Amino acid sequence: xxxxxxxxTIMNISIAIHGGAGTILASxxxxxxxxxxxxxxxDALNIxxxxxxxxxxxxxxxxxSVKSMEDFPLFNAGKGxxxxxxxxxxxxxxxxxxxxxxxxxVSSVSNIKNPIVLAKTIMQKSEHVxxxxxxxxxxxxxxxIEFENDxxxxxxxxxxxxxxxxDSDTFQLDHTDNKHDKKFGTVGAVALDKEGNLSAxxxxxxxxxxxxxxxxxxxxxxxxxxANNNTCAVxxxxxxxxxxxxxxAYDISCLMEYKGMSLSEACKFVVHDKLIKIxxxxxxxxxxxxxxxxxxxxxxxxxxxxxxxxxxxxxxxxKN
Amino acid sequence: xxxxxxxxTIMNISIAIHGGAGTILASxxxxxxxxxxxxxxxDALNIxxxxxxxxxxxxxxxxxSVKSMEDFPLFNAGKGxxxxxxxxxxxxxxxxxxxxxxxxxVSSVSNIKNPIVLAKTIMQKSEHVxxxxxxxxxxxxxxxIEFENDxxxxxxxxxxxxxxxxDSDTFQLDHTDNKHDKKFGTVGAVALDKEGNLSAxxxxxxxxxxxxxxxxxxxxxxxxxxANNNTCAVxxxxxxxxxxxxxxAYDISCLMEYKGMSLSEACKFVVHDKLIKIxxxxxxxxxxxxxxxxxxxxxxxxxxxxxxxxxxxxxxxxKN
Numbered sequence: 001x002x003x004x005x006x007x008x009t010i011m012n013i014s015i016a017i018h019g020g021a022g023t024i025l026a027s028x029x030x031x032x033x034x035x036x037x038x039x040x041x042x043d044a045l046n047i048x049x050x051x052x053x054x055x056x057x058x059x060x061x062x063x064x065s066v067k068s069m070e071d072f073p074l075f076n077a078g079k080g081x082x083x084x085x086x087x088x089x090x091x092x093x094x095x096x097x098x099x100x101x102x103x104x105x106v107s108s109v110s111n112i113k114n115p116i117v118l119a120k121t122i123m124q125k126s127e128h129v130x131x132x133x134x135x136x137x138x139x140x141x142x143x144x145i146e147f148e149n150d151x152x153x154x155x156x157x158x159x160x161x162x163x164x165x166x167d168s169d170t171f172q173l174d175h176t177d178n179k180h181d182k183k184f185g186t187v188g189a190v191a192l193d194k195e196g197n198l199s200a201x202x203x204x205x206x207x208x209x210x211x212x213x214x215x216x217x218x219x220x221x222x223x224x225x226x227a228n229n230n231t232c233a234v235x236x237x238x239x240x241x242x243x244x245x246x247x248x249a250y251d252i253s254c255l256m257e258y259k260g261m262s263l264s265e266a267c268k269f270v271v272h273d274k275l276i277k278i279x280x281x282x283x284x285x286x287x288x289x290x291x292x293x294x295x296x297x298x299x300x301x302x303x304x305x306x307x308x309x310x311x312x313x314x315x316x317x318x319k320n
Numbered sequence: 321x322x323x324x325x326x327x328x329t330i331m332n333i334s335i336a337i338h339g340g341a342g343t344i345l346a347s348x349x350x351x352x353x354x355x356x357x358x359x360x361x362x363d364a365l366n367i368x369x370x371x372x373x374x375x376x377x378x379x380x381x382x383x384x385s386v387k388s389m390e391d392f393p394l395f396n397a398g399k400g401x402x403x404x405x406x407x408x409x410x411x412x413x414x415x416x417x418x419x420x421x422x423x424x425x426v427s428s429v430s431n432i433k434n435p436i437v438l439a440k441t442i443m444q445k446s447e448h449v450x451x452x453x454x455x456x457x458x459x460x461x462x463x464x465i466e467f468e469n470d471x472x473x474x475x476x477x478x479x480x481x482x483x484x485x486x487d488s489d490t491f492q493l494d495h496t497d498n499k500h501d502k503k504f505g506t507v508g509a510v511a512l513d514k515e516g517n518l519s520a521x522x523x524x525x526x527x528x529x530x531x532x533x534x535x536x537x538x539x540x541x542x543x544x545x546x547a548n549n550n551t552c553a554v555x556x557x558x559x560x561x562x563x564x565x566x567x568x569a570y571d572i573s574c575l576m577e578y579k580g581m582s583l584s585e586a587c588k589f590v591v592h593d594k595l596i597k598i599x600x601x602x603x604x605x606x607x608x609x610x611x612x613x614x615x616x617x618x619x620x621x622x623x624x625x626x627x628x629x630x631x632x633x634x635x636x637x638x639k640n
């Protein structure tokens with residue numbers, strides 16, 4: 001990345017991504033699986049960062065990074081989405097552009113290859129922000145969004161995870177061998193482009209065996225996703241119900257705008273104080289208008305990666 | 321109301337409700353219709369205020385007031401819900417309790433007599449905050465929520481409004497004879513009880529001829545509804561897309577908590593400055609922890625009513 005260093009410093013671009021937070025322990029990971037996760041993060045990071053380096057918009061960069069993770073089967077979004085209690089895949093996504101405060105969100109859609117592309121299309125081509133279920137799929141068809149059949153979303157591991165709990169009242173936040181583990185399967189990206197525009201994007205396949213048309217924080221503007229050029233761009237991953245009640249993403253923005261906190265102060269306060277107090281486990285990725293990056297979580301681990309304004313790359317999974 | 325004055329002052333209880341904002345002009349209203357609207361407001365105000373006077377919780381009060389407006393056919397919520405582009409009624413609602421920050425929300429449900437009751441039941445009896453469509457209806461059935469058939473929701477006026485535009489790409493925010501008029505059909509309530517607990521509730525039948533499973537700000541915690549004992553309770557009515565992008569309800573709370581604004585300063589800034597700048601028409605009702613009330617809107621009118629901490633009642637429709 002050194003070749004780009006000087007240019008990047010001038011351009012002041014940066015990007016951060018996540019592939020979910022939760023009980024992610026090195027002791028339970030094989031070398032091969034860890035290498036796979038790192039590859040998924042690396043690929044998603046590269047595709048978004050390349051767009052920024054070439055002078056592209058943060059909106060295109062976060063879309064591309066999230067799309068890459070939606071196509072990567074280990075992350076719970078797009079192709080890797082978990083099974084709900086009907087044996088189906090219902091996905092949510094949202095995107096926001098900090099320059100205009102425009103936003104697009106979609107919930108509970110099936111057979112959409114890349115929900116984040118649909119969310120961006122809703123933002124750009126509809127008069128609405130939030131579309132759901134069959135209506136959103138109808139809009140997707142009319143707008144040339146790519147569909148995939150059920151076989152595309154089928155995955156033996158995910159299916160077994162569902163089979164193990166499908167006759168119970170249990171639901172799981174993500175894939176895990178231990179039912180007491182919590183993994184919050186969501187992917188997200190935040191970026192700052194050379195024009196100084198911030199964007200955020202988030203996508204999820206929800207919870208294994210989820211019932212009753214449950215929707216989490218991922219498609220909620222202000223909760224799971226928020227971007228504003230005056231403050232920051234934020235994408236969340238965690239126990240969605242608590243993130244909705246805490247309006248996490250917009251809270252970080254407000255703490256900066258109204259209370260004068262720095263990005264890291266605001267993220268620390270929300271993730272390690274406010275969320276902890278109401279039992280909200282998970283994490284956030286955020287970038288401010290000066291290209292500062294924050295990757296913060298109160299769980300055991302978070303799949304995360306970033307490239308800062310000096311072109312320095314960072315990829316990590318566990319706490320330390 | 322004088323009998324209660326002394327007691328109320330000690331109890332410091334208050335309530336405010338709205339039945340939607342928009343292009344509501346005295347010149348286009350008959351005396352009879354205006355009297356009907358006032359009756360709808362009066363009934364909803366009484367039922368919620370009576371609960372507070374008897375020492376009941378703000379949560380029960382806002383639920384009861386909104387339920388009353390859902391049952392009143394002139395308001396676009398519950399029984400009075402408009403037709404979507406499929407000729408169906410799809411309703412959204414949410415509720416939040418400021419003491420615990422617990423919340424419940426439901427979107428795109430049909431045949432539920434009182435969506436606000438379902439939202440409260442989701443908050444109290446599920447592990448989730450937000451349920452949608454068939455899944456939410458399934459949860460409703462399992463929890464004894466009252467259903468009504470399509471005939472209950474049928475209304476000649478609403479049907480004609482839909483017929484006039486159903487073959488066009490137009491959608492309308494509410495009932496109106498003039499397609500250039502805008503009315504934001506939503507109902508809501510906010511209240512403070514004698515224990516000092518704040519609650520907010522909002523419910524809507526959406527937009528006439530709405531397509532693609534569009535969801536507005538009503539079921540979005542932080543956008544259409546928010547309550548926090550440290551600051552205020554807020555219920556919104558307006559152009560939902562702009563209210564989502566502005567995270568209106570939580571913004572008012574943050575301006576108070578982080579910037580030290582009073583309730584009226586925060587409401588004025590959001591409704592008459594921030595929303596105006598992005599073209600967001602509509603209004604809000606809010607109560608703070610000291611029982612101050614704010615009923616503010618940037619449209620021509622807003623169906624609104626309140627009882628303040630001195631027991632003083634207020635009902636109004638137009639700007640002046």
